[in-house]
Amino acid sequence: MSFQLISILTEPIKLTGKDQNVIQISDQLVKKLQFNKHRTINISIGRKTIPALVKTKDIPEDTVYFSEDLLKSFYLPIRPHKFHATVLPEIQTLKLGPIVALLTDSIEIKNEGPYFRSIHLFCEELQQGISENGGFFYVFSYDQFLSQGYYLENGKWTAAQLPVPDVIYNRVHSRALEYKIEFKHFREKVNQLLIPFFNDRFLSKWEVYEHLKGIRSLEAYLPKTKLFSKDHFYEMAQLYDTLFLKPIHGSQGRNIIKISRDLETHYSLETSMKTAPAEKSGTFTLDELFQRIKPLIQNRIYIIQQGISLMTCQTSSMDFRVLCHQNLDNIWRVTSTVARIAGEQEFVSNLARGGTLTRPLTALRSCMNNKNALEVLALMKELALETASIISRNSSSIIGELGIDIGVDQEEKPWLIEVNSKPSKNFENDLSKIRPSAKAIIQFCTILAFETAVIKEDI
Template identity: 25%
Template sequence: MTHRIKDVRKFLPYYRVARSEGFDDVVVFTPSNLNLNRKTVVGYRLKKSVWLKQTSKLPAICYDIGYYSSPASISKVRAIKQHPSVPFITYGLGNKWKIHQQLSRFPELNSCLIPTQVCDSPQALLDMALQHATIIIKPINGKEGKGILRLRRFADKFLLEQNDQPSVLLDETGLANLFAARFRTNRYLMQKWIDIRNKQGTVYDVRVLMQKNGAGSWTIAGMAAREGGAGRITSNLMDGGTPHPLAAYLFEQFRKKRAKKIIKRLTRLSPIVCSRLEESYQRRQAELGLDWAIDAQGHVWLIEVNIKPGKIPFRSVFPFETIEDGIRLPIQYARYVLEQELADSKVDLPAGKASS
């Protein structure tokens, strides 16, 4: 399932992997083309090397790779994923604040969670800015690093910074005006700024791609450092960032022994984060992208969790030679869900058909 189909041929890798993993067929469709009452879907199926738009029964298992922004599409997707006749391998987790709250329930993760609050009043903004020398303010439903601001305190003044915008110096009244103008009607989170500048003064973080395998277990599919562009306050690849092999990058920033300890900690914590989210939400997940900050002392902090992590931008550093390599594990997991978790269900579905 996806948000739009401009060129159905781009879904050929999904078809190839699904067929090689034992699925009989693949249907590519958008939420608007699924009819819950009739239990049918209008989508594209590959027949004799030609993609044909056809009406068919609901697929046995669904892989949602879409990005939905309009209220109508979000509502439709929510209804589909709540329906027992349409099982998915991954489900939504809510906004960044909800995810943070859920993870905060687990003491074993408290040491890696960044102090975070909702920016819901001028006083909350001021208190956070006074408590921490620097804070990050970001949209509660943001993605790709868009809309992120950094607020730095200098005595009784505050410097507001944003990519591609001139910095603004504010006093407490200016902070209140900022809240009224920008944060009153748009939900934002505030986080303590973790100093993630490298030795050259450029910001960077770490992306860990977690995927379920054919045995239903979490595995680390890739790890990479993301370095922001010169003068940027974020490291997102869609905003000029550059991916680097993690080990080599950390060896340049820390002593080798310290770098190895950091990687070991990331390797230990990442599966725990994923498992605790599944436990908390009681919903299966097939893949998650974890963004980690590493401060100058080598302590790791979880920045946020992405439910639909991009893979193509990391192909140069992840162990993926082809697009197929990046989607094989989730599709193997789909087969596992179909055969192990749904085998005894009473859902009347055509076994062996997958959707994308």
């Protein structure tokens, strides 16, 4: 970091008339911030800057008294707020923040207030972590950007006009929404305001494979993958006993087709589609199989991926989700790893398809000795970190977190299966405290917010 952050508590007080834009601080804080008494400075919160007169008062060292009217001008609730702060000396500005906004398309309005569906508890977790760490957090939908968001007050999410955020964390669930013209207009507005917007879109499976396939250190851990076509399908079906056909824009284990060679020239298929049975449904020649697959795929773009004979847990399919985040030094680190066990009669392990979780070492030790389990887990984390680093390095946008799905075959070799830019928030244990993954998001938002402020000062 090229700047220093200090912790400041803002306390609202009632001031009237010409004192409305006065801030009261202690002599010690004036010295720490290197401000002059009785001098006007700029206060910056979110994307708004307001001049305020500095007056000293015998109050706790790291407390700043704000007039209620000044807080209203920043569209902040009238209550104490803990913020990080830095001084931008070139423009005589005290920057307070971060103002973090989470974007979602999953807002339901109920009698008790808004409900954010699968990420509701995660939003509460982020709010708690940010308020304790320093900053202000709210949730919004793209069509209400700059007009309304939801912040947590006394255990309830309250609608209000809130500050323009320093950083936006994209948790939109719908791939289709990201292609809508209205959403693109929203993104243009965000870009115009120079707001960092991270994990801005879903990654396609083919895009990920293209980034990784030329990396020598990862090549041996990548299943062979091709775009679906008749020629590629026939070629891959004759090379491998098992294939997976996946939509390049798919998620949560939906619309996947599994092809298995039963005899030398006959194949069976299973699907995770709602409109097709998940169980095996007879055997087919390659020509018959292709004709059966075409209407299932329709006009969607699919990849064909080499099937790996993975380790199982009590006959159920098993893989591992390694969650990775960028830290304060823009270095990727692992924040969580879990084993996912497929549900009954399912060949995908996603929680949305009835999968369950267990500890990674517990799962590995059920298939190998402890020494090998520790070595395989360490290798999985190493592969996940390198994968995350390569994906973010090749991206034109900001990526702060990735979920890397890894399988382990019968010979105890890990395989990179998928990379997710919108990883589930329900697979980690212990929602009673702020999890490492949430702390990593908070740190990433903080650094983005203040780095952007410092860069703007230098322009």
